[in-house]
Amino acid sequence: MVFDCADPDRVAQFWKAALGGYDFPMPVPDGFLTWDDWADAQQIPVEKRPTGRTLVDKVRDRPDIFFLQVPEAKLFKNRLHLDIKVAPGLSGDERRTAVDAEVDRLIELGGGVVRRTDEPDGYFVVMQDPESNEFCVA
Structure with a gap:
Protein backbone atom coordinates (compact mmCIF):
# COMPACT_ATOMS: atom_id res chain seq x y z
CA MET A 1 0.00 0.00 0.00
CA VAL A 2 1.29 3.46 -0.85
CA PHE A 3 0.33 6.86 0.48
CA ASP A 4 1.27 9.94 -1.54
CA CYS A 5 2.08 12.78 0.85
CA ALA A 6 4.00 16.01 1.34
CA ASP A 7 5.68 14.92 4.59
CA PRO A 8 6.31 11.14 4.55
CA ASP A 9 7.80 11.05 8.04
CA ARG A 10 4.84 12.84 9.65
CA VAL A 11 2.25 10.66 7.92
CA ALA A 12 4.23 7.45 8.58
CA GLN A 13 4.59 8.35 12.28
CA PHE A 14 0.80 8.86 12.49
CA TRP A 15 0.00 5.49 10.89
CA LYS A 16 2.66 3.70 12.95
CA ALA A 17 0.94 4.86 16.12
CA ALA A 18 -2.59 4.46 14.73
CA LEU A 19 -2.22 0.86 13.58
CA GLY A 20 0.08 -0.58 16.23
CA GLY A 21 2.48 -3.42 15.46
CA TYR A 22 4.10 -1.50 12.61
CA ASP A 23 7.58 -0.04 12.80
CA PHE A 24 10.28 1.28 10.54
CA PRO A 25 12.49 -1.44 9.07
CA MET A 26 15.61 0.11 10.55
CA PRO A 27 15.73 2.13 13.77
CA VAL A 28 17.23 5.61 13.80
CA PRO A 29 20.93 5.25 14.74
CA ASP A 30 21.83 5.80 18.40
CA GLY A 31 22.38 9.43 19.27
CA PHE A 32 19.86 10.78 16.72
CA LEU A 33 16.18 11.58 17.13
CA THR A 34 15.32 11.40 13.42
CA TRP A 35 16.82 10.19 10.15
CA ASP A 36 17.11 13.85 9.09
CA ASP A 37 19.28 14.50 12.16
CA TRP A 38 21.49 11.59 11.11
CA ALA A 39 21.62 12.82 7.49
CA ASP A 40 22.55 16.32 8.68
CA ALA A 41 25.44 14.85 10.69
CA GLN A 42 26.58 12.92 7.60
CA GLN A 43 26.32 16.14 5.55
CA ILE A 44 23.95 14.51 3.06
CA PRO A 45 22.30 17.27 1.00
CA VAL A 46 18.51 17.47 1.39
CA GLU A 47 17.99 16.90 -2.34
CA LYS A 48 19.88 13.57 -2.14
CA ARG A 49 17.93 12.14 0.81
CA PRO A 50 15.18 9.55 0.40
CA THR A 51 11.76 11.06 -0.21
CA GLY A 52 9.76 8.33 1.45
CA ARG A 53 9.30 6.16 4.51
CA THR A 54 8.30 2.53 4.93
CA LEU A 55 6.42 0.75 7.69
CA VAL A 56 6.62 -3.00 8.16
CA ASP A 57 4.45 -5.13 10.42
CA LYS A 58 6.59 -6.48 13.24
CA VAL A 59 3.76 -8.38 14.97
CA ARG A 60 1.43 -9.93 12.40
CA ASP A 61 1.60 -10.52 8.67
CA ARG A 62 0.01 -7.33 7.33
CA PRO A 63 1.30 -5.64 4.17
CA ASP A 64 4.10 -3.08 4.17
CA ILE A 65 2.98 0.52 3.87
CA PHE A 66 4.97 3.05 1.85
CA PHE A 67 4.80 6.83 2.17
CA LEU A 68 6.13 8.66 -0.88
CA GLN A 69 6.72 12.38 -1.11
CA VAL A 70 4.88 14.03 -3.99
CA PRO A 71 4.76 17.71 -4.95
CA GLU A 72 1.01 17.98 -5.52
CA ALA A 73 -1.60 18.35 -2.77
CA LYS A 74 -4.48 15.93 -2.28
CA LEU A 75 -7.47 17.28 -4.19
CA PHE A 76 -10.14 14.57 -4.18
CA LYS A 77 -11.56 11.76 -2.08
CA ASN A 78 -9.37 8.69 -1.65
CA ARG A 79 -10.16 5.78 -3.97
CA LEU A 80 -8.83 3.40 -1.31
CA HIS A 81 -8.91 3.78 2.45
Whole structure:
Protein backbone atom coordinates (compact mmCIF):
# COMPACT_ATOMS: atom_id res chain seq x y z
CA MET A 1 0.00 0.00 0.00
CA VAL A 2 1.29 3.46 -0.85
CA PHE A 3 0.33 6.86 0.48
CA ASP A 4 1.27 9.94 -1.54
CA CYS A 5 2.08 12.78 0.85
CA ALA A 6 4.00 16.01 1.34
CA ASP A 7 5.68 14.92 4.59
CA PRO A 8 6.31 11.14 4.55
CA ASP A 9 7.80 11.05 8.04
CA ARG A 10 4.84 12.84 9.65
CA VAL A 11 2.25 10.66 7.92
CA ALA A 12 4.23 7.45 8.58
CA GLN A 13 4.59 8.35 12.28
CA PHE A 14 0.80 8.86 12.49
CA TRP A 15 0.00 5.49 10.89
CA LYS A 16 2.66 3.70 12.95
CA ALA A 17 0.94 4.86 16.12
CA ALA A 18 -2.59 4.46 14.73
CA LEU A 19 -2.22 0.86 13.58
CA GLY A 20 0.08 -0.58 16.23
CA GLY A 21 2.48 -3.42 15.46
CA TYR A 22 4.10 -1.50 12.61
CA ASP A 23 7.58 -0.04 12.80
CA PHE A 24 10.28 1.28 10.54
CA PRO A 25 12.49 -1.44 9.07
CA MET A 26 15.61 0.11 10.55
CA PRO A 27 15.73 2.13 13.77
CA VAL A 28 17.23 5.61 13.80
CA PRO A 29 20.93 5.25 14.74
CA ASP A 30 21.83 5.80 18.40
CA GLY A 31 22.38 9.43 19.27
CA PHE A 32 19.86 10.78 16.72
CA LEU A 33 16.18 11.58 17.13
CA THR A 34 15.32 11.40 13.42
CA TRP A 35 16.82 10.19 10.15
CA ASP A 36 17.11 13.85 9.09
CA ASP A 37 19.28 14.50 12.16
CA TRP A 38 21.49 11.59 11.11
CA ALA A 39 21.62 12.82 7.49
CA ASP A 40 22.55 16.32 8.68
CA ALA A 41 25.44 14.85 10.69
CA GLN A 42 26.58 12.92 7.60
CA GLN A 43 26.32 16.14 5.55
CA ILE A 44 23.95 14.51 3.06
CA PRO A 45 22.30 17.27 1.00
CA VAL A 46 18.51 17.47 1.39
CA GLU A 47 17.99 16.90 -2.34
CA LYS A 48 19.88 13.57 -2.14
CA ARG A 49 17.93 12.14 0.81
CA PRO A 50 15.18 9.55 0.40
CA THR A 51 11.76 11.06 -0.21
CA GLY A 52 9.76 8.33 1.45
CA ARG A 53 9.30 6.16 4.51
CA THR A 54 8.30 2.53 4.93
CA LEU A 55 6.42 0.75 7.69
CA VAL A 56 6.62 -3.00 8.16
CA ASP A 57 4.45 -5.13 10.42
CA LYS A 58 6.59 -6.48 13.24
CA VAL A 59 3.76 -8.38 14.97
CA ARG A 60 1.43 -9.93 12.40
CA ASP A 61 1.60 -10.52 8.67
CA ARG A 62 0.01 -7.33 7.33
CA PRO A 63 1.30 -5.64 4.17
CA ASP A 64 4.10 -3.08 4.17
CA ILE A 65 2.98 0.52 3.87
CA PHE A 66 4.97 3.05 1.85
CA PHE A 67 4.80 6.83 2.17
CA LEU A 68 6.13 8.66 -0.88
CA GLN A 69 6.72 12.38 -1.11
CA VAL A 70 4.88 14.03 -3.99
CA PRO A 71 4.76 17.71 -4.95
CA GLU A 72 1.01 17.98 -5.52
CA ALA A 73 -1.60 18.35 -2.77
CA LYS A 74 -4.48 15.93 -2.28
CA LEU A 75 -7.47 17.28 -4.19
CA PHE A 76 -10.14 14.57 -4.18
CA LYS A 77 -11.56 11.76 -2.08
CA ASN A 78 -9.37 8.69 -1.65
CA ARG A 79 -10.16 5.78 -3.97
CA LEU A 80 -8.83 3.40 -1.31
CA HIS A 81 -8.91 3.78 2.45
CA LEU A 82 -8.07 1.79 5.56
CA ASP A 83 -10.59 0.77 8.22
CA ILE A 84 -9.44 0.52 11.82
CA LYS A 85 -11.65 -2.07 13.52
CA VAL A 86 -11.87 -1.49 17.27
CA ALA A 87 -15.37 -2.76 18.04
CA PRO A 88 -15.88 -6.15 16.36
CA GLY A 89 -18.90 -7.87 17.84
CA LEU A 90 -20.00 -4.82 19.83
CA SER A 91 -23.22 -2.91 19.28
CA GLY A 92 -25.12 0.04 20.68
CA ASP A 93 -23.49 2.07 23.44
CA GLU A 94 -20.61 -0.39 23.83
CA ARG A 95 -19.68 0.04 20.18
CA ARG A 96 -20.00 3.84 20.34
CA THR A 97 -17.80 3.97 23.47
CA ALA A 98 -15.06 1.80 21.91
CA VAL A 99 -15.10 3.72 18.61
CA ASP A 100 -15.13 7.14 20.29
CA ALA A 101 -12.22 6.17 22.56
CA GLU A 102 -10.14 5.23 19.51
CA VAL A 103 -11.21 8.43 17.71
CA ASP A 104 -10.03 10.47 20.72
CA ARG A 105 -6.66 8.67 20.65
CA LEU A 106 -6.26 9.29 16.93
CA ILE A 107 -7.13 12.98 17.33
CA GLU A 108 -4.29 13.22 19.86
CA LEU A 109 -1.97 11.77 17.18
CA GLY A 110 -2.98 14.44 14.66
CA GLY A 111 -6.04 12.92 13.01
CA GLY A 112 -9.29 14.76 12.42
CA VAL A 113 -12.97 13.82 12.33
CA VAL A 114 -14.82 14.16 9.03
CA ARG A 115 -18.16 12.78 10.21
CA ARG A 116 -19.79 10.39 12.66
CA THR A 117 -22.30 7.99 11.15
CA ASP A 118 -24.98 5.85 12.80
CA GLU A 119 -26.32 3.32 10.30
CA PRO A 120 -28.29 0.11 10.70
CA ASP A 121 -24.98 -1.77 10.26
CA GLY A 122 -23.45 0.13 13.17
CA TYR A 123 -21.73 3.27 14.32
CA PHE A 124 -18.50 4.38 12.65
CA VAL A 125 -16.43 7.55 12.25
CA VAL A 126 -14.79 8.80 9.08
CA MET A 127 -11.48 10.47 9.91
CA GLN A 128 -8.47 11.99 8.17
CA ASP A 129 -4.78 11.52 8.86
CA PRO A 130 -2.53 14.63 9.17
CA GLU A 131 -2.56 15.08 5.37
CA SER A 132 -6.32 14.53 4.90
CA ASN A 133 -6.23 10.89 3.76
CA GLU A 134 -9.58 9.43 4.82
CA PHE A 135 -10.04 6.29 6.88
CA CYS A 136 -12.79 4.80 9.02
CA VAL A 137 -12.87 3.75 12.66
CA ALA A 138 -15.48 1.07 13.28
